[in-house]
Amino acid sequence: MRSATAALHYVRRNISLAVGIVLLLALALFVGIGHLVVDTGKSRPLSAPAVRPPSAEHPFGTDRQGRDLLATMVAGTPLTLRIGFIAGFLGVGIGSLLGFVSAYYRGTVDTVIRGVVDIGLTVPGLLVLIIIAVSVKKGLTVDQMAIIVASLAWLNPARTIRAQVLSLRERGYVEVARLSGMSGPEIIVKELMPNLLPYLAATLVNAVSSAILASVGLEVLGLGPIDSPTLGMTLYWVNFNAALINGWWWWWSAPLAIILVVFLGLFFLTVGLDEIANPRLRRAV
């Protein structure tokens, strides 16, 4: 109980963290309550009259294919988040493993990993993803989408974690642990991991955010899971049907607002976590 109040106190001073948490909690509430009171089956085409502005029956309106947009948002938001989290976790998992190995063992392994990461990070990610997405067969599922996005999501974590481990090494953590007879993997897990937890958390949030951005980008270009009501696919249909010129404002404002909340929430969460990981930046807030 005491630690809970202490945590609350901390969050109150770390405003970015608080803002991030509040935004994401609001989103979770929307999805959670939505699943209880809204029939998500209505997110399928032809389940409602086409192109209706918001009304009592369809609070967010309907789109041209006859989807109820409230149901679409309730069903689609978790799908988009799912892509982000799968890709983010895969990316941070693989990336930090490589980062640890690279910084811990150094030598040739490090040279190779660092070289690949450096080149990978220079090449525009969206383009590579486009090539991949165009190359695989049509009719992606949400999870396949996540895997495609994950194929580049490990680059940034690998670089960040590598840099952090190197700086920990310099501070002598590793030497001390090795002198006390720990093995390599043991040192990584027992000594380095705990020190890197805040960084890992910030890196994860960052990776999730980038993965969502990439997936929405691919979807808007028409390379997404065409049958799923994700936020990006909804925007694709908005663009496809020129909803904006036609004045169907409700069609795009709902997904847009939710995506904004997602990005802002994740962004402030990262800033907040960075502040924990890196107190030196406190002055920067």
Add this chain to the structure above:
Amino acid sequence: MRNLLVHYGTPLGAVTAADSVSFSLRAGERLGVVGESGSGKSTLALAILRMIKPPGRIDAGEVWLDGVNLLALSDEAMRQVRLARIALIPQGSMNSLNPVMRIKDQIADALRDHGLAPSRRQVEERVRELLESVGLRPEVADMFPHELSGGMKQRACIAIAISLRPRVIIADEPTSALDVVVQKQVMETLARVQKDLGASVILVGHDMGLMAQFVDRLGVMYAGRLIEVSPVRDIFTQPLHPYTEMLIASLPSLEQKGTFRGIPGLIPLLRDLPPGCAFHPRCPHAVDRCRAEEPRLREIRPAGWAACHLR
């Protein structure tokens, strides 16, 4: 200097990094300041120049130089004092030079900002002179810091420090990152230019051996307080304060040289100091009075000052 009081506001509460520090410095004198890491030596050095950065703050005290109280000066007047009257060679001098400027430009901008607007030729001339006086070749003027060795960088810093012929030079651990041979050369350089200028020096450091060779008087800091100031000979033979005593005893006996490794017991947290004498938890002679009342720095024998109830 009298009753200097510096606080650092930290997320964990205020820290008193220098408390009632008082001492005086005569012209041409070399004063050493030693103390464990975190005892407030750098804070003291920065406070004299009024360069304590937030969250730190100078709360009280006076710093008198030739009849002027520096703490009462305007910001602009204080800026003029820096380098022109008091020069500081900061700790971590390996990175004290701007990596993207040539050495001569780093001397020239100091001259310019102090209202000297010499011609290009005069600047070049002065730079050469300064470099020569610290034993650097004239070519160094056109080099960048990364092209210099550690010792050369430190000499360049000294050259900058003496460029306006200051009355006082404060050197914060000027040689801690250098190897022994270079250390000695740099200290000799510092000693020579100091003599030429007739300036006083405050040398901050860990190395008692170096202090023994270089300074006239030695001040010992503990937990943000100056607890003893004595002529360096006396300190080594008859220290006044129990802390100093233990310090001297802990030195490797080889001609009393070497870096001190500290003494048994924990360095107190500055934000959580024990009441009374800050040293009492580690002091072998502590009595009840030590736990209740803080000792003041008193003159115990001619030129020998200490803050201890038992003296």
Add this chain to the structure above:
Amino acid sequence: MRADYLARRVGVFVLIVWLAATLNFFLPRLSGQDPVRATLLQQASLGGHVQTGLEAMVKEYERRFGLDRPLWKQYVTYLRDVSRFDFNYSISSYPRTVNSIIAEAIPWTVGLLGITTVLSFTIGTLLGALLAWPGAPRWMRLLMPPLWALHAIPFFLLGLILMYLLAFRMQLLPMFGGYTAGAFPGLTLTFVGDVIAHSILPALSIVLVATGGWALGMRGMMVTTQGEDYVTFAEAKGLRRLTIFLRYCVRNAILPQTTALALALGNILSGAVLVEVIFGYPGVGTILFHAIRENDHFLIQGIVFTVIVALGVATLILDVLYPLLDPRISYRRT
């Protein structure tokens, strides 16, 4: 400048380009069958007045990349074509070549993104530096939260909002395209004015978002720099606040910013694909979008390759120029 330094940089450049070509070649073939062939055949079977040309193209493709040829021979053929910048005809708009389509789009994209990138870099870096200056007025701090928030939003989302507000509701600016449909492209005052009017919205959505990023980056670097020993020493030297700010803090903090600028400029061609798509701006992003829709593999590959070459060139230029900015990086070492 030493020759081996240049040679090494050129080597890295060639490596990146080679990797891009290899990716381009192998990725579509990973799935077992060749989707390029599939699309070609499908398009040719549709018939129409360009059919004969397409059939010739299929024949040519079979001859060079036919299944009867070993993969490595196909690969070598592909590399040779690429090294000559020969990307074949566009499948969807035969008989136009991929090169001519890309060449037409590039000036639009370079114009839009070149200007917006330089603009947001300049404004953002200035702002970031000022935000870190102790002498800056208090109200400047109020700029931080909106900058942050804007920075977290993807370009194209802001684009959508701006388009709705400024073009659809207030009708202040044109919504779509690079110029009014039917206008006669040329160097006349009206046409240039038309192009500028069409560019304002996409440009604004990029500048508003990107400026925040540059400002935050610069501010972070300034804070780091202000903690450096050489800044402490500069203050101890009694330098003026402005001298310290400009010649010690800004001068050092700007180095990483410049690197980032070069990379951003290198990324210019693919920097705002989605903004172009949303605004129907006739740049590289939009033709990429259409190529994807039409399954025009040759066009997609041509664009990807061109973008990566542009990036490689920018990195190369940066590597060659950087030592002028930072004396620590010499041409001699690494």
